[in-house]
Amino acid sequence: MKFMLKFWGVRGSIPACQSPDEWALHISQILKQFFKSGYSRAEDVSLFLNEINPQRLSGYGSDTSCVEVKSDQGSLIIDAGSGIRRYGQSIMSGLKPNQEHHILFTHFHWDHILGLPFYAPIFRRDQTIHLYAVQEDLENAVRIKFSRPYFPVPYEMLPSKIVYHILEPRKKINILDFQVTPYQLDHPDPCWGYRIEKNKLSYSHCVDTEGTRVSRQDLGEDLPLYQNSDLMYFDAQYTLPELVEKSNWGHSAAQIGLDIAIRENIRYVVFGHHDPGASTQNLIEQAKQTREYHDWRVKAAESNRLETHNVKWRYGYDGMEVDLAKLKNFD
Numbered sequence: 001m002k003f004m005l006k007f008w009g010v011r012g013s014i015p016a017c018q019s020p021d022e023w024a025l026h027i028s029q030i031l032k033q034f035f036k037s038g039y040s041r042a043e044d045v046s047l048f049l050n051e052i053n054p055q056r057l058s059g060y061g062s063d064t065s066c067v068e069v070k071s072d073q074g075s076l077i078i079d080a081g082s083g084i085r086r087y088g089q090s091i092m093s094g095l096k097p098n099q100e101h102h103i104l105f106t107h108f109h110w111d112h113i114l115g116l117p118f119y120a121p122i123f124r125r126d127q128t129i130h131l132y133a134v135q136e137d138l139e140n141a142v143r144i145k146f147s148r149p150y151f152p153v154p155y156e157m158l159p160s161k162i163v164y165h166i167l168e169p170r171k172k173i174n175i176l177d178f179q180v181t182p183y184q185l186d187h188p189d190p191c192w193g194y195r196i197e198k199n200k201l202s203y204s205h206c207v208d209t210e211g212t213r214v215s216r217q218d219l220g221e222d223l224p225l226y227q228n229s230d231l232m233y234f235d236a237q238y239t240l241p242e243l244v245e246k247s248n249w250g251h252s253a254a255q256i257g258l259d260i261a262i263r264e265n266i267r268y269v270v271f272g273h274h275d276p277g278a279s280t281q282n283l284i285e286q287a288k289q290t291r292e293y294h295d296w297r298v299k300a301a302e303s304n305r306l307e308t309h310n311v312k313w314r315y316g317y318d319g320m321e322v323d324l325a326k327l328k329n330f331d
């Protein structure tokens with residue numbers, strides 16, 4: 001039974017890699033670490049690189065929102081941020097005649113749709129692209145992306161067949177062998193997260209959201225998005241002080257996600273929608289603060305004899321894969 005995730009783009013707002021100055025600083029830190037670790041010869045480089053945590057070495061990535069949910073029957077894609085370009089390239093050589101593609105949209109802010117004109121299968125005549133959203137202006141949002149002066153190929157010239165599906169809020173539908181239910185998130189323009197289920201395993205996609213509704217009462221009919229989920233992908237664009245400063249900007253902090261995860265018995269969390277201004281070093285620091293907060297929460301609950309559970313979590317990076325059926329390996 002296959003239920004896997006691949007995060008093709010975890011950056012928020014706009015694609016952003018580190019600046020040349022930030023890269024220079026990063027490389028100098030890595031080189032210093034090489035010598036501090038006792039290495040000195042060119043032949044030791046591969047050995048040293050293999051020892052370093054992959055994020056400390058190569059960072060978290062630069063592409064915007066795109067998550068692939070895979071089963072034996074095919075893939076569901078959530079959002080067409082710039083990360084969908086690499087996904088599209090990865091499937092081109094194995095493309096079958098008359099293949100069907102399934103892309104769900106959370107909302108149409110640029111960082112969630114800007115990759116669609118670079119999704120290679122959309123330019124193949126025998127391919128069918130199913131697009132899904134709760135928002136009724138889905139077709140209009142897509143047509144704008146393929147219109148001058150924004151893009152040279154007009155919508156009418158696209159050779160593939162595009163089929164639109166408008167989803168009902170909180171109503172379960174079947175796509176491939178997944179059950180998919182849209183729930184509303186907390187974002188300035190309406191944004192819909194998805195709970196995706198199969199064989200008692202569940203994935204909750206909660207990006208973009210500010211997490212302004214935290215209590216069960218406030219979450220109301222959107223509470224099932226979170227309850228007992230095996231893995232939640234949560235918007236952690238800001239640190240807590242930034243969240244106070246940028247209230248109503250529609251993004252959250254890891255600590256808010258952890259609070260929800262601990263209460264709603266969520267087993268694992270991936271944090272994403274990283275701020276375009278966050279360097280690798282910033283994200284390593286945020287992950288450290290999140291660890292301190294998590295450990296403090298667990299200790300506080302234990303000393304008050306309150307029931308709690310140990311949530312496992314990770315900061316997402318472009319290209320990260322998670323096998324939901326083998327979550328024990330996730331730390």
Ligand SMILES: [Zn+2]
Pocket residue numbers: 012013065109111112208273
């Ligand atoms: Zn976004």
Ligand SMILES: [Zn+2]
Pocket residue numbers: 107109187191208250
């Ligand atoms: Zn947004």
